[in-house]
Amino acid sequence: MKRNVGKVVEYLPFLGIVAVICTASWLAGRSSLVSRPSLVRSPVRR
């Protein structure tokens, strides 16, 4: 049991990194829609 917990813990940094990447990227993908207009005008309408 303890060994298994130890094993799962080893993967936590990786899972954390992936979660951070997804969140940051998701926020970045929304930022210009929410607040600041993009520097390059998008020809594609939302």
Add this chain to the structure above:
Amino acid sequence: MAFDLDEQLNGSRVGFFTDTSICIGCKACEVACKEWNQVPEDGLDFTGMSYDNTVGLSADTWRHVAFVEQRTPMGRQEPGVGDMDFRWLMSSDVCKHCTQAACLDVCPTGSLFRTEYGTVVVQEDICNGCGYCVPACPFGVIGKRETTGVAAKCTMCYDRLPAGEEPACAKTCPTDSIQFGDLDELRERADRRLRQVQEAGMTSARLYGRDPDDGVGGMGAFFLLLDEPEVYGLPPDPVVTTRDLPSMWRHVGVAAAGLLAGIAATAWRRR
């Protein structure tokens, strides 16, 4: 290969010739190596593998004596165990100090280097413990030491050679199964010895690693074996992994160009 190590070193390349036909399995080499090089303890287990409790080469085992028990005659020798045919093969394994050494090729820090004697040595103070050399070695020789975090393997007693001393294992070997010396001379001696052993009825005797045209360009430590290499835990036809590296880089190049073209194509269309 354009680069000829033997020529570069101008005949000063040294090596081991391990003649397993006269090994008595005393493990004095294992002990002498540990003592001289201060190699730490590597587990005290009873494996049940004949008299071998050392198991194999690793960061903390630089000489390893293999014990193989077979119900086969040893040439024309009387085994003296009743009606049974029996032979005991013993062989002291060590780093091969390959002419084309994969460990050295892949080391990203330059910690592994080729010495003036033609041997391959790890510099403990440079190695960052990336562990690349471990899966690169086709013989399973080098390892990463848990306690220090850096790679370790046989140095052919790099610190004894300048003093004109032979490596500790060769020095201690009571039967001269481990012979140290000038590699060219050892190769000649091995050829003579092979003929002698074969004439004595051991037709399965062969030299392993003597041939400079093999997959690792010949080994600085080579062997006279009495059976197939794999029986002793040695790869039958080892090839330095970097031999395919030029082709690997070409494939990587094509894949990278493909990735660029593919992603460019996906963005081409507006919708």
Add this chain to the structure above:
Amino acid sequence: MSQTDVRMDGSAETRADREATPGSAGRRRERLVTQRAQTDSYYGRPVLNEPTWKDHDIAAYLFLGGLAGASSTLAAAAELTGRPNLARASKVGALGALGGSLYCLIHDLGRPERFLNMLRVFKVTSPMSVGTWILTAYGPQAGAAAATDVSGLFPGLGRAATVGAGLAGTALATYTAALITDTAVPVWHEAYREMPFLFAGSAAASAGGLGMLAAPLAEAAPARRAALLGTAVECVAATRMERRLGPVGEPLRRSRLLRLGEALSLAGALAGVTIGRRSRVAAMAAGAALLAGSACTRFGIFHAGMESADDPKYTVQPQRRRLAKARAERELA
């Protein structure tokens, strides 16, 4: 210095024991020779030493490096075709993945504080050395690309960095194939022809997945197509690899992680180009499936290699076949 000179009698001559031959102590009594079973290993012990790499570091790095590299390429393509949101999301994702890559790489070292020792040398014979320099070239550009985009400062510099990172990214996403195939591990080494394509495909699929997850639907078309194309390339490369490797490919064919990875990637890619075009939620789910699929594929490849290093038959048998073939060819000639 060629022979032992320690003697009980102090003489320095080569002694005769060295010349002893089997049988010199007495001739064998005639008896029937028992047929010997062919052994092809030393007590079943592996020939190779087990790689010290940990999957949660190195397999994770294979995934994160691919994600970072392909995301940068996707970001450059998106920016140049006027899709700023996809570009920004991909740049930020790439920077995050780069940070994760560095963490994993350094964490796996036995002496992390000596990380910089890799900048002492440049060796083409060492993919890890080449990779270090690729990271050194790619990292600052990826960082600058993300920072300028998010802050809105120095747009010109940002554009140059974006393109630079996009180009270097393709190298980062594919060199890792050379990194693992340039070893004696049978499955990895033998697969060196397909591995770069598998990794490129898997990287494109994960970058596409991240783009679908993060970018608005109207801009995510390149991400959807990259995911589909990447998944297709990945699956074809994997199938070819498994077939071509023959007996050595057994650990690959047995790998449940690889099957799971393929299933997730295919499901994500197909969902992405269908319902993922209309529904934001579906696109996010498809993107997450693609990311998970790519990660499973990398872990699967990693473990199949470890398995092949751990069993002597994968090392010994192909080599024996090679020797037999060479012998047959010699005899024919």
